[in-house]
Amino acid sequence: MSGLQGAIVHIIHHSMMKSALFLAAGAIIYKTGIRGIDKMAGIGKKMPVTMLVFSIAALSMMGIPPLAGFISKWTLAMGALETGEPVFMVSILLLILSGIMNAIYFVPIIIKAYFGANEYEGGYDDAPPSMLLPMMILALGIIIFGIFTNLSFSAIIPAARALLEP
Amino acid sequence: MGAIHPAVIFFVGAALIPFFKGTGQRIFVVGVALAAFVYMLFIEPQIGWRFSFLGFNVVLLNADRLSLFVGHIFTLIGLLIILYSIHVKENEHHIFSFLYIGSSLGVVFAGDFFTFFIFWEMLAVTAAILIWLKKDERSLGAGFRYLIMHLIGGGILLMGILLHFLATGSMEIGGLTGVPFALILIGIGFKATFIPFHTWLPDAYPKTSFTVSVLLSVFTTKAGVYALARLFPGIEIVAYMGGVMALYGVIFALLQSNARKLLSYHIISQVGYMVAGVGMGTAMGVDGGLSHVWNHILYKSLLFMCIGAVIYRTEKNDLTELGGLARKMPITTIACIIAALSIAGVPPFNGFVSKAMVYKAADYHDVLYWMLKLASVGTFLSFCKFTYFGFLRKKEIEAREAPLTMTIPMIIVAFLCVLGGVYPNLLGNILPYQSELHVYTLGKLTDTMLLLGVSGAIFLFARRLFEPHERESPDFDYLYIRVAGGFMWFCRNPVSSFGSLIDLAYARVAKGFIWFCRNPVSSLAAGVDLMFARVARILVGTDRYSPMIAAARLAHWMDRLSLAAEKAAARGEERRKMVTQGQTKVDVRSIDSALFLVAVMLLIFLVYMTLVYILAG
Known part of the structure; x- marks a missing residue:
């Protein structure tokens, strides 16, 4: 039951996190044409909103509470525990490991963007509002769905039940 | 709902900081910290902020004597450190300081493992961001290593919590056995600087900006000690780990020439005393460990404040380059001497009182007792080295006294250090077990003075041995x-x-x-x-x-x-x-x-x- 709930909630949360990440990456490419991480030093000054969205989504991917990604991780781990089968312990390990792996990918980007030497001329120059708005909504969603879990679970628990009872 | 959760004050404050500028921001920041400190005084022991979450109860506010004790010192020192670092202009510094302090309060008041874990992770992330705020190569690398170490510790802790939940079906804190016991102990050990999980501390703390290292020196490790006191009182292996930490930290501290690295290793050593006290688990042990938490927070943050003031004025950090500050920065020097005497356990300063309590508790553990005594000799020696080479010896140096926003908190903390030593029973009323100890007996005083006299004589006659050298002592x-x-x-x-x-x-x-x-x-x-x-x-x-x-x-x-x-x-x-x-x-x-x-x-x-x-x- 928890496993199924975790899968469903992860569909929702993952779609928010990944699309926020892609939208942020897209906004960076649109604005600067950069694709390489090594060229992103100091971009947090230039595009603060975009990078904030990126950081929130990345932290969520790492499974840092209290963001949505952590709730998915937690529920999936609970599902694995509920089975009581030792085989599924491996999946818990993988969940935790993947969180740490994500940290290896994402943390250097965040460090570079905010704390790296500034390589850009000029100050604030973020993407147009039409791009920022959806990203901000997604980032807000990541935070809200991480804290107020009843929002999603009130819909998910009946869905999981319906799937289990033919 | 009951009382407001004290962490919420800091979180809301952090959210509002960007709306203030300049002087208004300074007043606001100090005001929020002051409000939190005053509010904390009025929180009654209670259980509040219960929520139902994913099928179990989440308790955000579990205020009992233990958590209130740690909460009081956290908000008190938080206020003083924020006053100390008021000259920092960046919004980010204040925002993340607030989030960091708030997370540590969240850990302290957590009433279940889920809440505990959430704030535990937030503590690591906000601390890493604070480290990165220095924005140079060394601090970025150190922050990355810090974060990874803590995420690994957090992962181990999470596994322990999940296994515990599987075994017992309850998220309540306590009642650990078997594998979850070991995993949670190791996970907490990452923050309580168990050897060999301590490397992040001397790695990161000397490399951040000095205001951040004052802040970091207080909360992370003490949150770890608090968790040990809550979960593992009376576990023998923990007590001996404390003895090992006390000795290990002091040995490495003696080898350092970087002032902040020396102090960082001393955090490990002093946390060792607390861990030893908590691990012995008797009323006297836990109370001794916790009052050592209180006293250590005061004098260690004072030491970091002093060296921070020196860095602020001279931009020097290394004992080989420092000296001759007694004339130039008298207030800082006097504050530093008071802190050094406190940490060395000299009567009548506060370190003496809590160390006496830990020794008293260790009466029945011979090996541990001597480990701690030996560590105190090393502590005294290394602080002779610290104050003599850092401040007192004759040397030409350009400096002037630190600004008032720095000296005032330093004076307050120094006063509290003396107060805690002169009236040792002030703390007794709020300690969890309310143990009282008459520390000022002739036997204890002569014992201590003998020990310190011998080590002082060693330093006096063999000063050359302790001369700071620029070298790296390989740690783990x-x-x-x-x-x-x-x-x-x-x-x-x-x-x-x-x-x-x-x-x-x-x-x-x-x-x-x-x-x-x-x-x-x-x-x-x-x-x-x-x-x-x-x-x-x-x-x-x-x-x-x-x-x-x-x-x-x-x-x-x-x-x-x-x-x-x-x-x-x-x-x-x-x-x-x-x-x-x-x-x-x-x-x-x-x-x-x-x-x-x-x-x-x-x-x-x-x-x-x-x-x-x-x-x-």
């Missing part, structure tokens, strides 16, 4: 980095060699193809070409549109293909040469990642052990 991080280096070598050689082997194989195939094209096919094609041309000329009399032309084209393209293959073969050859000369560059991000990967492997092993345990049981 040396080992970790060596292991990581080995891992890197493993990545570089087999992986890269494998890559070039594939290249070589392709080159072989290409060569064979070239040979085939050149010899039989080309000559055949040419021969056939010629033959057809002749026949065509005889038959048609023109070259145009004949099938022979197509054949000739084909041969031409075959030739070009063979040329390309030849080039590829040459490239493969070159790469093979580079591998044999060891010039390959493999794109692996840095040693940090490798370090991290090693840790991941260790984690895998840990889980494997868990699995074995579960399968067997």
